[in-house]
Amino acid sequence: MCTYNTEMIEINGSGKGASGWFSLTDATVYFDHPVHAMAEHTLNIDFRNPGQGPSARVAVELTAESARALAAAIEAALASVPAALVS
Amino acid sequence: MTEALTAQTIRITGFGGDEIEAYLAIPDDGAAARGSVVVIHHMPGYDWPSKEIVRRFAANGYAALMPNLYFREAPGASPDDAAATARANGGVPDGRLVGDVGGAADYLRALQNSNGKVGVIGYCSGGRQSFLAACSLPLDAAVDCYGACIVYPPPEGMPLKVSPIVDLATDLSCPLLGLFGEDDKYPSPAETAELSKALDEYGKPHEFHTYADAGHAFFSVNRPAYRPEAANDGWQKIWDFYGRYLAS
Numbered sequence: 001m002c003t004y005n006t007e008m009i010e011i012n013g014s015g016k017g018a019s020g021w022f023s024l025t026d027a028t029v030y031f032d033h034p035v036h037a038m039a040e041h042t043l044n045i046d047f048r049n050p051g052q053g054p055s056a057r058v059a060v061e062l063t064a065e066s067a068r069a070l071a072a073a074i075e076a077a078l079a080s081v082p083a084a085l086v087s
Numbered sequence: 088m089t090e091a092l093t094a095q096t097i098r099i100t101g102f103g104g105d106e107i108e109a110y111l112a113i114p115d116d117g118a119a120a121r122g123s124v125v126v127i128h129h130m131p132g133y134d135w136p137s138k139e140i141v142r143r144f145a146a147n148g149y150a151a152l153m154p155n156l157y158f159r160e161a162p163g164a165s166p167d168d169a170a171a172t173a174r175a176n177g178g179v180p181d182g183r184l185v186g187d188v189g190g191a192a193d194y195l196r197a198l199q200n201s202n203g204k205v206g207v208i209g210y211c212s213g214g215r216q217s218f219l220a221a222c223s224l225p226l227d228a229a230v231d232c233y234g235a236c237i238v239y240p241p242p243e244g245m246p247l248k249v250s251p252i253v254d255l256a257t258d259l260s261c262p263l264l265g266l267f268g269e270d271d272k273y274p275s276p277a278e279t280a281e282l283s284k285a286l287d288e289y290g291k292p293h294e295f296h297t298y299a300d301a302g303h304a305f306f307s308v309n310r311p312a313y314r315p316e317a318a319n320d321g322w323q324k325i326w327d328f329y330g331r332y333l334a335s
Contacts, residue, residue, distance in 0.1 A: 005242060008175065028175050033304065033312075035131055035167045040302075040311050046171045054161035054172040 006030040015047045015058035022056050025049045034061035043067035091115035092145040094138070099194045101154060102186020108155040108162070109191060110138050112145035113198070120202040122227070122333030123195035125188050126153040127209030127216045129304070130178075132170035133157060136309055137210075147326060149206075149333065152195055154187045177248040178212065181219055188220040204333045206261075208325070209234060211304060214274075215249070221263060222255035228332035230264045230325055233303050235273035238281045242273070256285050263293040264328045266321045268301035268314070296324060 007029040015024045026048045034042040042061040049056040062070060078086050094112040101107040110133070114121070124144045128137040133155040144151035156179045161169035173179065192205045206228035209217030214234020221229035235241075238253045263286065267279050274282075276297055286293045298305065298317035305314040306321060 006174065026175070028171065030174070033131065033310070035134075035170075038311055046175070048171070048175070050172065050175070054164035054168040057168050057171055059167065059171065 005032075011047070017056060017058050019055070022049055022052055024058075025051065031064070035059075037061040037063070039063055088147055089114045089116040090146065092142060094142050094145065099152070099154065099190050101190040102183040105159065107158040107187060107190075108133075109194075110141050110153045110155070111151070112141045113150045114145045114148055116148060118148065118200060121148055121150060121200055122202055122204040122206065122329065123150040123152070123192075123198070124329065124333070125191045125195065125205060125207045125220070126151055127184075127188065127207065127213030127220070128153055128156065129209075129211035129213050129307075130170065130174070131211075132166035132173070134166040134170075136307060139308075140210075140306075149329065150195055150198055150201065152191045154191045156184065156187060159183075174247075179216070181216075181249065181252070184216050185220055185223040188216070189224050192224060192226065202333075204228075206230070206329055206333050208232065210306060212247075215252070218259075218263065219252055219255065221261055222252070222258045224260065226261045228261050228264070228329055229259075230266065230328065232266045232306060232321070233268060233271055233274060235278065237274065238278045238285070239274075253282060253285050256282075256291055257289050259286070259289070259291045262328070262332055263291065264324060265293065265295035266306075266324065267295065267297045268303060268305050268317065269297050269299050270302035273303065294324075294328075296321070 009027050011024050011027045013024045024047050028046040031043050044061050047058040092114045097111050098106050099109045126141050141151045141153045157169040157173045160172045195205050204227040207217045207220050208230035210232040214231040215237050217229050217231050236249050283295050301314040301317035304312040305317045
C-alpha cells in the first residue's frame with residue numbers, strides 16, 4: 001500500500017549528493033514504497049535543499065528495524081558527548 | 088502484437104498551455120487506424136518501469152503517451168528526485184492532472200492513424216487520476232489500477248492534497264475497469280466496493296476485479312509487490328477491455 005504519511009522538518013547541515021556537497025535545509029521522512037531497496041515498505045529520508053532544485057537530495061531507504069537502530073544510534077552519539085557541545 | 092515500434096520523448100501542451108515532457112510509443116505495424124491510450128504513471132514518477140508499460144501498449148497495437156506529471160517541479164531531474172519533490176509539495180493538483188491528460192488525449196487523437204478513440208490507465212496515485220480524468224474528459228475507456236482516495240479521504244497527516252472524488256462518478260464518460268489487490272489497504276476492498284456501489288447507482292458501466300494474495304502495486308515487475316498471477320490476468324483483462332472499447 002501507499003501509506004503517504006510524511007513528516008517534514010527544517011534542518012541545518014550539509015549532505016553529499018551526486019554533484020558533491022551542498023547545504024541541507026529540509027528533511028522529508030516517510031514510511032512507504034522504496035525506489036531501490038528490496039522491501040515492500042521502508043523508512044525513507046530525503047535530505048534536501050529545494051532552493052537548489054530537485055537533484056539537491058540525499059536519499060536513504062531503510063528497513064524499519066534499521067531505521068530504529070539508526071535513530072537510537074543518533075541519540076546515543078549525541079548523549080555521549082558533553083552537553084555544551086550539542087546545545 | 089507487433090515487435091516493431093517507435094518510442095521517444097516528446098513535448099506536448101498540457102494544463103494551462105504549458106509545454107511538458109511526455110513519452111510516446113507507436114507501433115510500426117502499418118495499421119490504417121488504431122486506438123490510443125494515455126498512461127498515468129505511479130507516485131514514484133515517470134520512471135523506466137512506467138516507460139516499459141507505454142512500450143507494452145504499443146507492442147499490443149495502441150499508440151500510447153505518458154505525460155511527465157512532475158515535469159513542472161523538476162524538469163530534467165531523475166524520476167526519483169522529481170517524485171520526492173512532488174511528494175514534498177503535496178502531489179499533483181487535480182485540475183492540472185486533468186489538463187495534462189486532456190493535452191495527451193488531444194495529441195493522440197491528432198495522430199495520423201488515430202481512430203479517434205482514447206483510453207486512459209493509471210497505477211497507484213495514477214489509478215485515482217485515471218478515474219478523475221474519465222469523469223472530467225470525454226474518453227472511451229478507463230482503467231484504475233489500485234487507485235486510493237476516490238471514496239475515502241487520505242490518511243490523517245498525509246501531505247498529499249487530494250480529497251474524495253466519488254461524487255464525480257455521475258460524470259464518468261466511459262466504461263471503467265478496476266484492478267485491485269485483496270491485501271491492499273489504500274484502496275481497501277471496502278473502498279472499492281463502495282465505488283462499485285456508487286457506479287451502480289449512477290448506472291455507469293464498470294467491471295472490478297480484486298485479486299487474492301495481491302496487494303498494492305502487484306503490476307510492478309521490479310518490486311517485491313509483484314504478483315505474476317494477478318498481473319498476468321490483469322493484463323489480459325486490460326487487453327480484453329480495450330479491445331472492446333478502443334478498437335476501430
